[in-house]
Structure formats: C-alpha cells, structure tokens
Amino acid sequence: MSENKPSASLSAVNLDTIETHEYDVVVVGAGGAGLRAAIAASEGTARVAVISKSLLGKAHTVMAEGGVAASLGNVDSDDSWDTHFYDTMKSGHFINQYRTAEIFAKEVPDRVLELETWGAVFDRTPAGKIMQRPFGAHSFRRLAHIGDRTGKELIRTLQYKVIHQNVDIFQEVTTTRLLTDEAGRIAGLFGYYREDGHFVVFRAKAIVLATGGFGKAYKVTSNSWESTGDGAALAFRIGAELMDIEMVQFHPTGMVWPPGVRGLLVTEGVRGEGGLLYNSKHERFMLRYDPVQQELSSRDVVARSIFKENQAERGTPHGGAWLDISHLPANVVKAKLPGMYEQFLSLADVDITREAFEVAPTTHYVMGGIRVDPETEATNVPGLYAAGEVACGLHGANRLGGNSLGDILVFGRRAGMAALAYAQSVDYPTLIPAQIEEEVRRVLAPFSRPDGERPYHMMSELQEIMTTYAGIVRSGESLAAGLEHLELLRLRAERMAVHGSRAYNPGWHTVFDVESLILLGEAVIRGALARKESRGAQWRTDYPEELPEMGKVNFVQTWADGHVVVREEPVEPMPEHLAKLFESDQAPGVVRQAARKANQGGGS
Amino acid sequence: MSEEMVLSVFRGDQTGGREEEFHVPLETGMVVLDALHYIQAEHAPDLAVRWNCKAAHCGSCSAEINGRPKLLCKTRLDQYVGQVVHVRPMHAFPLIKDLVTDVSSNYRAAKQIPAFSPRTPAPFTMYQRDVDRVQEFHQCIECFLCQDTCHVLRNHNARDRYFGPRMMAKIAEWEMHPMDTQDRREFLKDVAGLPMCNVTRCCVEVCPEHIVITDNAIIPLKERVADLYWDPIRAIFRRFQRSSTSSQPSSTITS
Numbered sequence: 001m002s003e004n005k006p007s008a009s010l011s012a013v014n015l016d017t018i019e020t021h022e023y024d025v026v027v028v029g030a031g032g033a034g035l036r037a038a039i040a041a042s043e044g045t046a047r048v049a050v051i052s053k054s055l056l057g058k059a060h061t062v063m064a065e066g067g068v069a070a071s072l073g074n075v076d077s078d079d080s081w082d083t084h085f086y087d088t089m090k091s092g093h094f095i096n097q098y099r100t101a102e103i104f105a106k107e108v109p110d111r112v113l114e115l116e117t118w119g120a121v122f123d124r125t126p127a128g129k130i131m132q133r134p135f136g137a138h139s140f141r142r143l144a145h146i147g148d149r150t151g152k153e154l155i156r157t158l159q160y161k162v163i164h165q166n167v168d169i170f171q172e173v174t175t176t177r178l179l180t181d182e183a184g185r186i187a188g189l190f191g192y193y194r195e196d197g198h199f200v201v202f203r204a205k206a207i208v209l210a211t212g213g214f215g216k217a218y219k220v221t222s223n224s225w226e227s228t229g230d231g232a233a234l235a236f237r238i239g240a241e242l243m244d245i246e247m248v249q250f251h252p253t254g255m256v257w258p259p260g261v262r263g264l265l266v267t268e269g270v271r272g273e274g275g276l277l278y279n280s281k282h283e284r285f286m287l288r289y290d291p292v293q294q295e296l297s298s299r300d301v302v303a304r305s306i307f308k309e310n311q312a313e314r315g316t317p318h319g320g321a322w323l324d325i326s327h328l329p330a331n332v333v334k335a336k337l338p339g340m341y342e343q344f345l346s347l348a349d350v351d352i353t354r355e356a357f358e359v360a361p362t363t364h365y366v367m368g369g370i371r372v373d374p375e376t377e378a379t380n381v382p383g384l385y386a387a388g389e390v391a392c393g394l395h396g397a398n399r400l401g402g403n404s405l406g407d408i409l410v411f412g413r414r415a416g417m418a419a420l421a422y423a424q425s426v427d428y429p430t431l432i433p434a435q436i437e438e439e440v441r442r443v444l445a446p447f448s449r450p451d452g453e454r455p456y457h458m459m460s461e462l463q464e465i466m467t468t469y470a471g472i473v474r475s476g477e478s479l480a481a482g483l484e485h486l487e488l489l490r491l492r493a494e495r496m497a498v499h500g501s502r503a504y505n506p507g508w509h510t511v512f513d514v515e516s517l518i519l520l521g522e523a524v525i526r527g528a529l530a531r532k533e534s535r536g537a538q539w540r541t542d543y544p545e546e547l548p549e550m551g552k553v554n555f556v557q558t559w560a561d562g563h564v565v566v567r568e569e570p571v572e573p574m575p576e577h578l579a580k581l582f583e584s585d586q587a588p589g590v591v592r593q594a595a596r597k598a599n600q601g602g603g604s
Numbered sequence: 605m606s607e608e609m610v611l612s613v614f615r616g617d618q619t620g621g622r623e624e625e626f627h628v629p630l631e632t633g634m635v636v637l638d639a640l641h642y643i644q645a646e647h648a649p650d651l652a653v654r655w656n657c658k659a660a661h662c663g664s665c666s667a668e669i670n671g672r673p674k675l676l677c678k679t680r681l682d683q684y685v686g687q688v689v690h691v692r693p694m695h696a697f698p699l700i701k702d703l704v705t706d707v708s709s710n711y712r713a714a715k716q717i718p719a720f721s722p723r724t725p726a727p728f729t730m731y732q733r734d735v736d737r738v739q740e741f742h743q744c745i746e747c748f749l750c751q752d753t754c755h756v757l758r759n760h761n762a763r764d765r766y767f768g769p770r771m772m773a774k775i776a777e778w779e780m781h782p783m784d785t786q787d788r789r790e791f792l793k794d795v796a797g798l799p800m801c802n803v804t805r806c807c808v809e810v811c812p813e814h815i816v817i818t819d820n821a822i823i824p825l826k827e828r829v830a831d832l833y834w835d836p837i838r839a840i841f842r843r844f845q846r847s848s849t850s851s852q853p854s855s856t857i858t859s
Binding site: 054055056057058059060062063113114115116117118119121123124126127128129130146147149151152153156160161163164169171195224225226257258259260261264265338339342343346347348454455456457460498499500501503504505506507508 | 649680
C-alpha cells in the first residue's frame with residue numbers, strides 16, 4: 001500500500017502547480033437544483049461546470065419519495081396556481097417571500113412537463129395524463145409521482161439530460177472555500193479531489209450554490225450523509241446573509257425500529273394513499289389535533305401531535321405512533337408504495353400490507369438558508385447565486401410536501417439563467433493568491449495534530465447537542481444551554497485530527513462537515529432564540545403562541561469578525577391582488593369548486 | 605444482544621492490499637454498512653467506503669460480501685452470525701482505495717447513448733399499461749452491481765466493448781418509450797456491444813431493484829437488432845434504404 005500520496009505536508013504544495021480551471025458558471029452541487037441550473041446555464045456557448053462531492057445521480061434528491069407538487073389540474077380540474085400559492089403561504093405561516101411563492105406556483109407546472117419531455121415517466125391517470133396524488137395541506141390532489149420514487153425519477157432525468165449538454169462534471173470534489181476578488185465579488189472556489197486528495201482551484205465569473213440542507217446536524221434524520229450544509233456555511237463565511245435558519249422541518253413519519261434505520265423517511269405518500277395514524281390506545285389522535293385535515297394536516301402539526309401523544313404516554317414501544325395502510329389491498333400498496341414495502345420488509349422484517357408499523361418525527365428539511373432575490377436567486381455577494389434547499393424564501397416556517405422537488409426545478413433554472421447573464425456581463429475576476437495559500441494551510445492542518453479530537457466523535461456530539469437543545473421542542477433555557485455546549489465543542493473541534501493519507505480519507509472529509517455544521521448549528525440556535533414565539537416548525541414551550549407581530553419579521557444573520565449577528569427584517573408585504581386571496585378561509589380553487597358545484601346543482 | 609461479529613475488510617489500493625479483521629458488536633437490525641461506520645469511528649478513520657443515503661435509494665455502497673455483489677446498506681449482518689464476514693470492493697472495476705472503485709466507465713458509456721427524443725414536447729398522452737414496462741427500468745438505482753457480476757465485464761475486462769446490463773436497461777427505457785423517435789439499433793450492435801451478452805442472467809440475480817434486465821431489456825433489444833440485421837427480407841430492403849440514408853453519420857452519438 002502506498003501511504004501519503006500526495007504528501008500531506010504543506011511544503012510539498014506549490015501554488016503554481018495547483019490544478020486550475022476557468023469557467024463562466026460553476027455550479028456546486030449535483031442534486032436537482034444544481035443539475036437544473038447547469039442545464040439552464042449551458043443553453044448558450046458559455047463554459048459551465050458542475051462540482052459534486054458525490055458521484056452523479058447520488059445526491060439527496062434521489063431520496064425524495066412522494067412527488068412534485070404542481071397545479072396541473074389533471075385529477076382535480078379546479079386546481080390552479082393561485083390555490084397552490086395560497087396553500088404554500090398559509091402552511092409557511094406567512095413569513096415566506098410572497099414573490100418567491102408566486103413565481104413558484106406559476107412556473108412549476110411547466111417545469112414538470114419539461115421533465116416529461118426529457119424522458120421522465122410519471123404514473124398516469126386513466127385518461128393518459130400525469131397522475132396526481134393528495135398530500136398534506138394541499139387543497140387538491142397535486143403531486144405528480146412515480147410510485148414512491150419520484151426523487152430518483154427527477155434526478156435521473158436531469159442527470160441524463162445534463163450529460164448530453166455542454167457541461168463538464170467534476171465528481172467527488174469537495175469545495176472547502178469560496179474565493180473572492182479585491183472588490184468582494186465571486187472569483188472562484190478552492191477544493192480537493194476525494195479520490196487522491198489533490199487540490200483544485202476553479203476561477204469562475206459566477207457560482208451557483210445548490211448544496212442542499214443540513215439535516216445531518218441532528219441525530220435522527222432522513223437526510224443522507226451529504227446534507228452537511230456546505231453551501232450555506234461557505235457563503236456565510238464570505239459575507240452572504242442567512243435567513244429564517246431556525247426553521248428546521250421535522251417530518252412526522254420516520255422509521256423508528258430497528259436502531260440502524262432510525263430516522264429513515266416513511267413517505268407522506270403513505271398517508272396520501274390513505275394510511276391512518278394511531279396511538280397505543282388505538283385512537284386516531286389526528287382527529288383531535290386537526291379534525292378537518294386529519295392525517296393530511298401540515299407536517300409541523302402532525303409531527304407535534306405524535307410528540308405530544310408520547311409526552312402523554314400514549315406512544316408506541318419505541319416512542320412513536322402506529323401508521324397503518326393494511327386496510328388497502330396488498331397489490332395496491334405494492335403498486336403505489338413499492339419502496340416502502342421493500343424498505344420495511346428488508347430492513348425491519350415488517351410486511352406493511354399486513355400490519356401497522358411504528359413511525360416518529362425525523363429531521364427532514366431546512367426551510368431557512370441563504371437569503372436570495374426571488375427573481376434571480378442572487379445573494380448579496382456579487383456573482384453568487386443559491387437555489388434549492390440551501391436557499392431561503394419559498395417555504396416560510398413550514399414546507400409543504402412536494403414543494404421541494406418543484407422548488408429545485410423552478411429556482412435551479414432561474415439561478416442558472418441569472419448566473420449566466422451575470423457571467424456574460426463581467427470579465428474573469430482576479431484571484432487573490434493569499435486566500436489560496438491560507439486555505440491550503442487550513443485544510444492540511446488536521447494532518448499535523450495526530451493527538452487531536454476524532455472527527456466522527458465530534459460529529460456525534462454535535463448531533464446530540466442539536467437534538468437535545470434545538471430539536472422539535474425548544475425553550476429559551478434549552479437553547480441557551482445548547483449554545484454553551486456548542487461553543488465548547490467548537491473549541492475542541494479546532495483541534496480535530498486526521499490519520500492516514502489524503503487519498504479517499506473519510507476522516508478528513510468529515511472535518512469539513514463538522515466545521516460547517518457547528519457554524520450552522522449556532523445560527524439555528526441564535527435564530528430560534530431571537531424568534532420568541534411558536535410558528536410552523538419552531539415550537540417554543542416558553543412562547544407557545546404564534547404572535548402577530550412576529551409574523552411581520554424574518555431573522556437575517558450575518559457573519560462579522562467571527563461572530564454571528566442577528567437582525568430583524570420586515571417580511572415583504574403582499575400586493576393587494578394577492579392579499580385578497582386570503583380574505584376567505586378557503587383556498588381560491590376550493591371556493592370556485594363550491595360555486596361550480598352549486599351552479600350545477602341549481603341547473604339540474 | 606451482545607453478540608460480536610468479525611468483519612474481514614479489504615484495505616489497499618492499486619499497489620496491493622489485504623483483508624484486515626475488525627470486531628464489531630451486533631445490534632438489532634444492523635446492516636454491514638453500520639458495521640463499517642463503527643469501524644471508521646472506533647478503529648480505522650481512513651477506511652474508504654462510498655455511501656450516501658443508507659436507504660437503498662442511491663446505489664453508492666456496492667461491494668462484495670462473502671463473494672456476492674450486494675448493497676452494504678441493505679445487507680443485514682445477523683444473517684452471518686457464526687461466520688466471518690468478508691467485505692471486498694467490486695471486482696469488475698479498477699480499485700481506488702479499500703472498498704471504493706473507479707466506476708467512471710459507466711458514466712462515459714452513458715454519455716454516448718443517443719438521448720431520448722420525443723415526437724412532440726409534453727404533455728404526452730400515455731396510458732399506464734403502455735408505460736408499465738419502461739417504468740420497470742426507471743427503478744434502477746445505478747449501483748452497478750449488474751455490471752460487477754456480468755462476466756463479459758468481470759472476467760473478460762471488456763468495459764470498452766460492452767456497455768453492460770445497466771446501460772442496456774437504460775437504452776431499453778428510451779427505446780420502449782412510447783414517444784421516442786430515435787433508432788438505436790445500429791448503435792446497440794456496433795458501439796454498445798449488445799451481441800456480447802450471452803444471456804446468462806447473472807445480472808438479474810444481483811439486481812437490488814429486482815429488474816429483470818435480461819428478459820425484459822436485453823432480449824427484446826437483441827430481437828430489435830436481429831430484425832434489422834438478420835431478417836433476410838429486411839436485409840434486402842435495408843440495402844435499398846441505406847443508399848438513401850448513408851449520408852447520416854454516427855452524429856447521433858453524442859461525444
């Protein structure tokens with residue numbers, strides 16, 4: 001076996017020999033948002049690259065199950081963009097950026113059809129159109145899907161589209177720093193190839209961050225290892241603003257048992273297809289918490305209800321609730337939920353066509369993220385764009401199921417287009433060698449302290465802290481204690497050690513994941529402390545009510561001199577024609593449907 | 605449960621290597637990937653293993669467990685109680701380090717496949733019964749276990765001459781799409797190496813998504829190619845046709 005190749009020592013690194021590439025647009029992240037951005041940016045003759053820390057097609061998008069929400073109206077003809085907009089704003093508890101939600105609801109049907117043009121094959125209605133299924137807090141059956149594997153369909157379609165475009169793809173490259181020029185504009189990025197650890201610099205006019213969320217900050221999570229918040233942390237460190245970062249979604253139904261699969265997602269499609277939730281007394285407890293929407297209430301409500309049932313000692317043996325779909329014919333369950341059937345059978349020895357199974361809340365999604373312009377996804381750093389889970393604006397305090405797959409398509413495309421337009425308007429920026437030198441030293445430092453802390457242990461301690469003090473239930477007291485623990489952990493993490501060579505060394509990779517997550521963990525806690533109320537995903541026992549004045553603010557965070565600074569920004573008010581939609585308790589399409597039915601009734 | 609398992613894990617790179625033994629406490633429902641994570645955290649932090657979702661959705665953690673190509677995240681450890689669990693990298697691909705192999709040949713092959721090109725833009729009118737058979741191929745998670753077990757690739761190292769079962773399923777997916785207009789038969793025969801498959805069905809046995817690659821993708825593709833090239837009447841017909849289409853080069857193959 002060869003050791004230390006390339007050498008871990010700094011003296012062996014010559015800045016002039018670092019592999020360097022030049023691109024008009026560099027997209028960081030190869031999930032749905034990144035690939036859609038790259039497709040948009042490569043429509044012309046621009047030089048476009050995608051950098052991914054995994055192999056192509058493996059990104060977290062692949063794990064999305066239930067579907068992509070779009071008001072195609074194939075099943076419920078009364079659906080329309082304004083109803084989708086209404087549902088999205090309402091479930092976001094009105095701290096979403098209205099313009100983002102408006103663009104989203106209007107454009108997402110076209111983005112779904114575009115996937116069909118590129119080869120995606122969604123399940124069909126009897127009339128031969130794209131089938132749509134019901135989902136929590138959507139007024140109509142709205143989610144286009146392929147069984148319970150919609151994310152895979154989406155990423156595979158985009159993956160095969162992008163490899164046939166004029167795009168260079170760099171697989172298994174970790175980005176550790178964004179580079180800026182003298183004026184503070186984006187100039188490129190620094191990273192390394194995971195395969196052998198050699199460094200690489202990309203000089204770029206524009207960068208699109210599409211790196212996803214940071215569900216790995218928590219112990220019980222539905223997220224893959226990749227969701228370590230790289231993009232948000234990279235951007236935050238060079239001056240980009242974060243917003244509403246305290247809003248972390250806990251999906252109501254994750255697997256609970258056996259321990260190895262704890263947190264693994266159980267799609268909302270199970271409830272969409274008719275699955276019912278029971279407590280240990282065999283009561284359908286959702287009838288108490290939300291008599292109208294019941295099992296298909298919004299995720300924040302269902303997750304909290306399961307948590308409360310356990311507090312009241314009506315939970316299942318492993319601290320969850322029973323989910324039951326066995327009243328449906330076995331062949332229907334297998335056809336509509338094939339992944340769930342297989343997942344429970346092979347990993348938990350449970351046949352979901354015959355018996356109920358345990359579920360409990362699991363960390364799922366981050367609504368907050370990098371603050372971006374609704375039209376262009378531009379951040380406050382010139383040349384830097386962000387789309388998908390890493391960005392903030394669409395989901396407010398709670399994301400609707402099926403809205404993230406639409407999010408990545410609509411805003412991935414817009415970010416790619418805007419980054420391309422920007423790149424065409426500027427010259428290549430000048431890199432600052434000192435930034436690269438500093439970064440080389442920083443990323444190699446863990447090799448020079450063999451007695452330091454183990455990165456894997458730092459990771460589990462961080463997850464323990466975030467879960468205990470800043471999880472589904474929070475209070476001023478728990479958050480303050482969490483902050484203290486996190487600060488101690490941060491100091492210890494400055495001394496993380498790496499053993500072995502730079503060649504495919506997961507210990508080394510974990511160092512950067514831990515650093516990003518500690519930074520974002522602090523941002524989550526500081527945001528949660530500032531938001532002295534309960535709203536959507538944020539549930540504070542010391543402020544249990546949703547407060548009208550808090551509904552008028554977003555919390556924006558910046559990184560200044562090594563400190564997180566939180567400030568309030570007013571939520572952009574809706575123009576009158578949109579605000580009017582909310583005068584009724586019912587969504588516009590539901591009102592129209594009722595009127596139509598009344599007319600038909602009167603006519604007959 | 606306090607049972608202890610012994611894992612013998614390959615450590616090494618292109619220059620050589622050997623299996624190393626590790627002891628791992630067995631927990632209820634544990635999979636082999638859990639055991640490898642335990643080894644990373646407690647004994648060998650630089651143990652290289654590729655994984656992403658740990659839910660059998662992404663197909664990253666392919667390896668060979670006691671000689672069988674499997675997903676590390678879907679293989680329960682309790683089935684090996686009383687045995688040493690040997691974990692080795694996929695044999696058909698060049699080794700990078702430990703359990704990580706270079707699977708880039710798959711991506712190079714994928715790039716060459718003439719892309720889906722529909723008659724019209726969506727929305728399409730397609731019925732469930734028409735898409736059922738292509739949806740089977742959409743289940744593929746690109747774990748490349750079928751490529752690993754395919755003897756054309758594994759024993760004859762013919763990655764440059766045969767694209768392998770995964771890519772045959774991908775091509776079948778587009779070929780059988782009701783709206784597709786491409787003709788990939790010449791490509792299948794001359795570039796993708798379809799004739800090299802001699803239908804031993806090994807790929808079907810290892811597919812974690814239970815895709816019946818040989819019967820449902822490869823054999824129908826072979827029939828299409830045979831129709832074009834070895835049907836005597838069509839062959840004569842084709843001779844006339846070719847004179848008018850011979851100016852169409854291999855440009856349909858994206859480089």
